[in-house]
Amino acid sequence: MSVAISLENLTVTYRRHPALHHVSGHFAQGSLTAIVGPNGAGKSTLLKSIMGLVRCNSGRVVKHAAASRIAYLPQQAEIDRSFPISVLDCVLLGYWSKAGLFRRMSRDMVRRAEDALAAVGLDGFAQRSIASLSVGQFQRVLFARILLQDAELILLDEPFSAIDTKTTNDLLHIIKSWHAEQRTVIAVLHDYDQVRRAFPQSLLLARNVVAWGETEAVLCHENLHRARSMAEAVDEHAPLCAVDAADVVDVVDVAHAHGEGAPR
Numbered sequence: 001m002s003v004a005i006s007l008e009n010l011t012v013t014y015r016r017h018p019a020l021h022h023v024s025g026h027f028a029q030g031s032l033t034a035i036v037g038p039n040g041a042g043k044s045t046l047l048k049s050i051m052g053l054v055r056c057n058s059g060r061v062v063k064h065a066a067a068s069r070i071a072y073l074p075q076q077a078e079i080d081r082s083f084p085i086s087v088l089d090c091v092l093l094g095y096w097s098k099a100g101l102f103r104r105m106s107r108d109m110v111r112r113a114e115d116a117l118a119a120v121g122l123d124g125f126a127q128r129s130i131a132s133l134s135v136g137q138f139q140r141v142l143f144a145r146i147l148l149q150d151a152e153l154i155l156l157d158e159p160f161s162a163i164d165t166k167t168t169n170d171l172l173h174i175i176k177s178w179h180a181e182q183r184t185v186i187a188v189l190h191d192y193d194q195v196r197r198a199f200p201q202s203l204l205l206a207r208n209v210v211a212w213g214e215t216e217a218v219l220c221h222e223n224l225h226r227a228r229s230m231a232e233a234v235d236e237h238a239p240l241c242a243v244d245a246a247d248v249v250d251v252v253d254v255a256h257a258h259g260e261g262a263p264r
């Protein structure tokens, strides 16, 4: 089995309070994994540390995909939609790693972007401004952009938050097609029933790994109870973690790593 991402004893702290604590394990190539756990469990922090957006205080993330083949969808609340850009241009941003930000898009690229919009059910929306869209419509636009990116590793942070059932089902269908194409998909989710139905693998977090593996086994009553207890036991005023925040950032992009830092 080949590995898409390895987490090696990963600790991430904010002002020396751990959001992730000694997390180890790996996401297999082509796997479809839900990251679940109580609020504040470190789920978003884990996606951000894979993307290199937050510093790993100790341990490391080893990625077996080139940065240009990784797609990341943050929570909608973190995206500024006031930028005056059309739906079509927003989808075309999926090509930036191939075309560069300022290269003129070819007719073929534009046609593919229109096809992607049709695939997410947004035919006729190309010239609308992104600011005018509903939350669900905008999430469809972001999925269309990922379709163009042709990513081998796709990270989704709460993709169905504030999204209705019809849109959720349509987007789940796209996620399943990515899985069928052997892409590695990791999504932060809160709906355990949805995870049981659609995600074969799960990682249950409560700052530490509570359980990681087949969804049915991970989401058993005992594990969920343990995750809740661990989250409730967190004392935000506890003595600071001994890990020094000055440690080096250690996110390794194996596709580009040579020698030092390459996987053992």
Ligand SMILES: Nc1ncnc2c1ncn2[C@@H]1O[C@H](COP(=O)(O)OP(=O)(O)OP(=O)(O)O)[C@@H](O)[C@H]1O
Pocket (backbone or CB within 6 Å): 014, 015, 018, 019, 037, 038, 039, 040, 041, 042, 043, 044, 045, 046
């Ligand atoms: N930028 C930040 N500065 C300080 N603390 C932060 C920051 N981001 C997250 N945290 C803290 O780190 C912990 C983990 O946060 P994170 O957002 O990763 O959790 P989560 O599991 O995604 O939560 P939720 O389910 O509520 O979205 C929380 O205690 C949070 O308050």
